[in-house]
Amino acid sequence: MTAQELEAAIRQVGAERYHDKHPFHRLLHGGKLHKGQVQAWALNRYCYQSAVPRKDAALMSRVHDRELRREWVHRILDHDGADGEEGGIERWLVLTDALGLERAYVISMQGALPATRFAVEAYVNFVRKRTLLEAVASSLTELFAPSIHRERIAGMLENYDFIGEHAMQYFRRRLDQADRDSEFALDYVKRHATTPEAQASVVDAVRFKCSVLWAQLDALHHAYVSPGLIPPGAFTPGAP
Amino acid sequence: MTAQELEAAIRQVGAERYHDKHPFHRLLHGGKLHKGQVQAWALNRYCYQSAVPRKDAALMSRVHDRELRREWVHRILDHDGADGEEGGIERWLVLTDALGLERAYVISMQGALPATRFAVEAYVNFVRKRTLLEAVASSLTELFAPSIHRERIAGMLENYDFIGEHAMQYFRRRLDQADRDSEFALDYVKRHATTPEAQASVVDAVRFKCSVLWAQLDALHHAYVSPGLIPPGAFTPGAP
Numbered sequence: 001m002t003a004q005e006l007e008a009a010i011r012q013v014g015a016e017r018y019h020d021k022h023p024f025h026r027l028l029h030g031g032k033l034h035k036g037q038v039q040a041w042a043l044n045r046y047c048y049q050s051a052v053p054r055k056d057a058a059l060m061s062r063v064h065d066r067e068l069r070r071e072w073v074h075r076i077l078d079h080d081g082a083d084g085e086e087g088g089i090e091r092w093l094v095l096t097d098a099l100g101l102e103r104a105y106v107i108s109m110q111g112a113l114p115a116t117r118f119a120v121e122a123y124v125n126f127v128r129k130r131t132l133l134e135a136v137a138s139s140l141t142e143l144f145a146p147s148i149h150r151e152r153i154a155g156m157l158e159n160y161d162f163i164g165e166h167a168m169q170y171f172r173r174r175l176d177q178a179d180r181d182s183e184f185a186l187d188y189v190k191r192h193a194t195t196p197e198a199q200a201s202v203v204d205a206v207r208f209k210c211s212v213l214w215a216q217l218d219a220l221h222h223a224y225v226s227p228g229l230i231p232p233g234a235f236t237p238g239a240p
Numbered sequence: 241m242t243a244q245e246l247e248a249a250i251r252q253v254g255a256e257r258y259h260d261k262h263p264f265h266r267l268l269h270g271g272k273l274h275k276g277q278v279q280a281w282a283l284n285r286y287c288y289q290s291a292v293p294r295k296d297a298a299l300m301s302r303v304h305d306r307e308l309r310r311e312w313v314h315r316i317l318d319h320d321g322a323d324g325e326e327g328g329i330e331r332w333l334v335l336t337d338a339l340g341l342e343r344a345y346v347i348s349m350q351g352a353l354p355a356t357r358f359a360v361e362a363y364v365n366f367v368r369k370r371t372l373l374e375a376v377a378s379s380l381t382e383l384f385a386p387s388i389h390r391e392r393i394a395g396m397l398e399n400y401d402f403i404g405e406h407a408m409q410y411f412r413r414r415l416d417q418a419d420r421d422s423e424f425a426l427d428y429v430k431r432h433a434t435t436p437e438a439q440a441s442v443v444d445a446v447r448f449k450c451s452v453l454w455a456q457l458d459a460l461h462h463a464y465v466s467p468g469l470i471p472p473g474a475f476t477p478g479a480p
Contacts (some may be wrong), residue, residue: 053300053309060316061368064328069320073313076300080310089306128301139257188302 003190009203014144017210022217031159035239039099040224042117043106048093052122053079058128059135091170098167111235115219123212137189137205142182243430248319254384257450262457273398273410276477278446279339280464283346284356289332291360293319298368331410338407355459363452377429377445
């Protein structure tokens with residue numbers, strides 16, 4: 001494949017497999033969930049958010065090129081925050097605050113679905129163990145993120161009276177960050193995936209990452225929508 | 241042990257095993273080396289400097305506590321540099337520049353001793369695989385660094401006409417950074433090593449790290465001082 005064909009193959013994976021196609025997201029953005037279901041989504045998604053800096057540190061721990069590390073460390077700073085800047089995880093907690101969830105409970109992840117945590121750790125381990133090229137490629141779902149974030153901001157603000165502008169700041173901020181990050185990573189894989197094997201591994205890494213995201217929504221849908229079978233110990237809307 | 245006794249045990253390891261006691265350092269600081277030997281030291285030590293951010297990223301990839309990551313990321317920024325700040329690795333290359341070494345050759349590590357690279361990677365792997373407590377503890381040789389840096393700055397400036405103030409900026413900057421970092425890490429291990437087993441693992445981690453540093457000087461001494469047996473392919477002073 002040429003670099004352009006590789007990019008097209010990556011975008012095709014997104015068109016077929018990115019979690020914007022999942023029924024749970026249509027329910028979420030269309031105002032079809034009750035508050036308890038939105039709470040379940042937000043507290044489960046916290047597991048993913050809070051693992052992202054570990055994933056990025058795992059990637060950096062394998063990088064011998066200082067320039068690549070200097071670029072990648074921005075992602076850790078974006079999520080964890082830096083001096084005088086709160087960071088994306090804090091902004092996610094603003095959302096869970098707004099939804100009326102206790103911070104300590106959210107951060108403890110005690111109410112998260114086991115399948116959420118398994119999917120998230122599968123992602124961290126993928127980045128630890130696969131090639132650096134695959135690790136970089138697995139971040140490329142960010143190519144598809146801005147449109148879902150725009151849809152989410154608009155849909156949730158319009159459809160839920162318990163969601164205000166303040167709660168959406170995580171997504172507003174990611175609109176810019178995801179563009180910058182995904183452009184860098186896309187350029188990296190186009191420059192470094194120069195054999196058919198390497199190109200196939202890149203496309204597979206994007207497929208893998210789509211599965212990580214999709215599996216989290218499957219678990220939410222099963223537990224909180226249909227059939228609504230909440231695993232023992234997991235968050236139960238309205239429970240004391 | 242109380243926290244104070246643990247600190248004393250850590251400091252005792254430094255008193256017995258830190259590489260300021262190695263004969264190579266006495267030669268280096270006392271002006272007893274010729275320029276080629278100082279070059280060999282600087283280009284081998286580059287391997288260690290350039291691995292430090294990978295080591296710190298490996299540590300961060302295991303940290304679930306955001307506050308600890310926010311503290312630790314400073315080390316990566318200190319070494320790799322950040323926007324508008326050159327970082328410690330760049331400052332090390334200023335030293336190798338001043339010694340007349342080609343940057344591309346230094347960065348390639350082609351002239352470094354195999355034993356140097358093995359010791360450095362042993363350190364990265366230790367931090368990847370041991371407990372987080374041991375990983376943090378292995379940074380504690382920084383407790384002993386400021387005095388060796390002060391001795392090095394004074395000794396090298398006085399004793400070598402090929403070393404000027406500009407070349408010493410790495411060490412000047414580390415004087416402050418190492419103090420801040422080691423105070424944080426010491427406080428961390430004192431708070432977290434609360435069982436005899438954990439305390440023993442902390443002291444062993446400091447011993448291990450002293451060995452990583454000592455082994456690098458042993459290799460330099462063997463190759464470039466006595467008996468002066470340079471391994472095939474390693475840097476040879478004065479060679480074209």
